[in-house]
Amino acid sequence: MKTRFLKIAAAAALTAAALSPAAMAQDVTLKVHHFLPASSFAQTLLIQPWCDKIAKESNNKMKCQIYPSMQLGGSPPQLFEQARDGVADVIWTLPGYTAGRFPSIEVFELPFMMQSPEATSKALWDYVDQYAKAEFKDVKPLAFHVHGDGVFHMTNKPIRTAADLKGLKLRAPTRTTNKFIALLGGTPVSMPVPQVGDALSKGVIDGAVVPYEVVPAVKIQELVKFHSETDPAEPAFYTATFVFAMNQAKYDSLTPDLKKIIDNNSGQALSGMAGKAFLQADVEGKKMTTKNTTNVISKSELENWKKIGQPLTDDWVADMNSKGKNGKQMLDGAKALIAKYSGGK
Known part of the structure; x- marks a missing residue:
């Protein structure tokens, strides 16, 4: 009887241990x-x-x-x-x-x-x-x-001015960037990054706007000849x-x-x-493009782009207002937060 009791007690102890929070985790x-x-x-x-x-x-x-x-x-x-x-x-x-x-x-x-x-x-x-x-x-x-910074990766010619975009089909990631490319004179084509390589190789698009970090994932350096950056002293034309x-x-x-x-x-x-x-x-992605040709779009040209793109900002504020929000306050808030973490620059 004593042995049987000990077995039952041991089994109960094991069951309790198994049900403890530590064991159940x-x-x-x-x-x-x-x-x-x-x-x-x-x-x-x-x-x-x-x-x-x-x-x-x-x-x-x-x-x-x-x-x-x-x-x-x-x-x-x-x-x-x-x-x-x-x-x-x-x-x-x-x-x-x-x-x-x-x-x-x-x-x-x-x-x-x-x-x-x-x-x-x-x-x-x-x-x-x-x-x-x-x-x-x-x-x-x-x-x-x-x-x-977003970069233009082009198959046949570099981008130096907005006029260079006329008649070209470019991949862009977001509806805002699509609208901006259209305002600059290009034809935007919306697609996720994984589709870019195939689209470039088949000539569906003439170029793509992506940051350099995407280069190795898509092997962009093998599919295009030109990389057009914007002046690094200026904010990015898109992110x-x-x-x-x-x-x-x-x-x-x-x-x-x-x-x-x-x-x-x-x-x-x-x-x-x-x-x-x-x-x-x-930095790492750019290293893979050294065999191609790279140019920098000038600050003076970008000043023109800023004027062209201003309606997008105005439209976004108006859209927020139409949704019952304060678009101007939100825009100013975003800019103030960016300035805060940029050291007030």
């Missing part, structure tokens, strides 16, 4: 989905380091399984929905791929808004917190950021916004200690780091 694997190759700077400089950091801080209780190149299915414009619906646990994408869905943050995609990707990315995080939370209520944002976001239900399911690790590795600091990483990636 399971290792977590986050499915991370994005649209660029595994070799892309987005993965090697942002996504993978983030995953490595949360794994280290959680003693490998929380890890990532990264799915590049849309390996979980769907198309780049569907990534935000995948994070919302739990198809993926974490995604990295451009809000601009779903035109008009995130109008408040398009202020950062207006012509000549961005000069420092790091400062502008920090500003973007704060701006969303102040003005655009509702647009991202269906996910848990981890970071918002922008990339470095695009990005979101790194998590499925809210997945975050809510984490234990408090794992939630804390996510919280400690998201926000303004991560946003700024992402902007800085993409600037570093531009």
Whole structure:
């Protein structure tokens, strides 16, 4: 009887141990989905380091399984929905791929808004917190950021003035940039980055506007002959916004200690780091274009472009006003935040 009692007690103790919070806490694997190759700077400089950091801080209780190149299915414009619906646990994408869905943050995609990707990315995080939370209520944002200066990558001739764009078909990432290219005299063609290589090789487009960091992912240096930059002393003629976001239900399911690790590795600091990483990636991407011809569009020409692009800013303010918001206040707020993190420049 005594032996039987001891066996029952031992079994009960084992059951209790198995039901304890520590034992019930399971290792977590986050499915991370994005649209660029595994070799892309987005993965090697942002996504993978983030995953490595949360794994280290959680003693490998929380890890990532990264799915590049849309390996979980769907198309780049569907990534935000995948994070919302739990198809993926974490995604990295451009809000601009779903035109008009995130109008408040398009202020950062207006012509000549961005000069420092790091400062502008920090500003973007704060701006969303102040003005655009509702647009991202269906996910848990981890970071918002922008990339470095946009560059014209052309197959047959460089761009020196707006007149050089006449009659040319150019890929652009967002509806704002599409409108700007049209105002400058070109014919915009909207498409996600993964389609750019095929479109260039088949002559569907005459060029593409992307930052240098995209070059290796698409092998742009092999598909074009000319790279036209804007004067580096001037703000970029365009930039695009990005979101790194998590499925809210997945975050809510984490234990408090794992939630804390996510919280400690998201926000303004991560946003700024992402902007800085993409600037570093531009330097690396540009190195791959040395066999081609590069020119710089002059400051005097860009002054003309600023005048041409002003209606886009006016239209954005009017659009915000029509939605019951204060467009001028939002525009001024974005500029003030950029100035704040740029050291008041």
